[in-house]
């Protein structure tokens with residue numbers, strides 16, 4: 530049965546009340562436009578349930594009448610999973626499902642409604658004297674449901690893991706409106722298949738997460754943070770190995786940055802002055818989170834050795850929280866500055882950590898071969914093997930013409946990634962951006978298992994049609 534927009538809005542209004550339904554296309558802009566402005570399809574309506582029961586009622590109705598639903602949380606996703614693909618969908622926003630169900634600092638977990646923003650989750654943890662260690666630049670808007678739906682990573686995966694590893698249990702409404710009650714706080718639970726981990730990272734195609742039990746950690750006493758000059762990605766890898774051996778899991782971040790990223794920030798006024806010690810082709814932002822009762826100095830001692838061995842050529846250890854902040858801002862702005870410099874081609878890829886230098890050398894050469902003059906701005910989570918392998922247009926080039934060659938650059942870079950045993954989506958997911966690519970590169974048996982799971986949990990294809998599996 531195909532319903533008109535009026536019929537859809539009227540049915541949703543009956544279920545939720547007029548104040549929880551957006552039916553006017555002109556009022557949907559904030560829900561249908563996404564950060565990269567790549568996807569531009571309308572929605573039939575936006576539903577904003579306030580309770581899990583209301584969400585269940587919406588899904589029961591959608592299932593019965595065959596209306597497609599796009600789950601949306603903070604709308605910060607970078608692969609278009611949270612916005613419509615066909616234009617016949619209803620966006621179901623979980624933004625009003627906000628709140629704290631419980632916090633148990635002693636046991637080390639909290640249970641939050643899925644519409645709580647990541648920033649609010651940090652504050653709730655902090656109020657309890659603890660920490661929820663998932664940090665991403667979009668945390669002011671991203672919500673727990675979306676963070677889990679996309680299995681977000683961020684800058685401390687190295688030590689604490691990604692969203693999946695930080696979650697003990699979830700509650701979710703399924704395509705037919707039934708509810709999966711998996712909100713437990715068990716570290717060990719081998720009672721059959723791992724449904725929680727299936728829902729996490731399913732990008733809204735298998736169920737809508739309504740609440741989650743998340744792990745809490747003791748707050749570090751203080752941070753030791755340094756911005757270090759290294760000659761090459763090979764030297765950065767060597768430094769990583771040394772620091773990791775000395776600091777273990779207290780090494781909570783190890784980020785690689787290229788000189789061009791700093792130059793561009795200076796050029797576009799995003800950094801007032803150069804915070805590095807001297808010019809260098811590459812930099813590492815390394816951070817040790819020192820637990821209470823354990824003295825500091827580990828970073829300095831390790832760096833003395835690394836400088837002695839010529840692995841680090843120069844560097845600055847942050848002398849204040851403000852200086853630490855400056856280093857991190859530099860890192861966080863690496864992606865944004867590229868849009869100020871013109872057109873850019875981006876890849877969120879991972880390889881085994883030891884293969885990162887090869888990825889960078891071979892990937893840049895492959896991209897230059899298909900687009901001479903292309904400028905690599907490769908940065909990111911070296912310690913996780915996850916590089917945001919981005920390229921800016923040649924200086925002064927025509928951005929449109931540059932983007933016409935994007936497909937050739939993608940192919941060149943992905944070929945290197947796959948050759949090195951890597952992944953073409955390290956942390957942002959598949960959404961609608963990479964469905965074709967997934968079909969090309971994913972193991973056929975894994976793909977077939979994914980399809981079987983989708984059709985078992987959502988036989989009518991109600992949830993997020995066309996996403997992930999295409």
Ligand SMILES: Cc1cc2nc3c(=O)[nH]c(=O)nc-3n(C[C@H](O)[C@H](O)[C@H](O)COP(=O)(O)OP(=O)(O)OC[C@H]3O[C@@H](n4cnc5c(N)ncnc54)[C@H](O)[C@@H]3O)c2cc1C
Pocket residue numbers: 564599600601602603604605606607609610611623643664665666667670671672673674675676677678679680681682683684731732733734736737738739956957960993
């Ligand atoms: C400036 C910026 C920086 C970023 N940095 C990082 C980073 O460092 N690491 C990283 O991993 N990502 C990063 N991202 C991507 C994005 O912020 C994350 O993927 C985030 O986790 C998405 O959360 P959200 O609430 O905005 O979800 P949305 O964008 O609303 O949704 C994301 C996906 O999850 C699905 N979904 C939404 N709600 C639910 C739910 N309740 N249950 C199940 N599925 C659901 C959607 O359908 C969609 O497929 C960044 C984005 C921006 C704009």
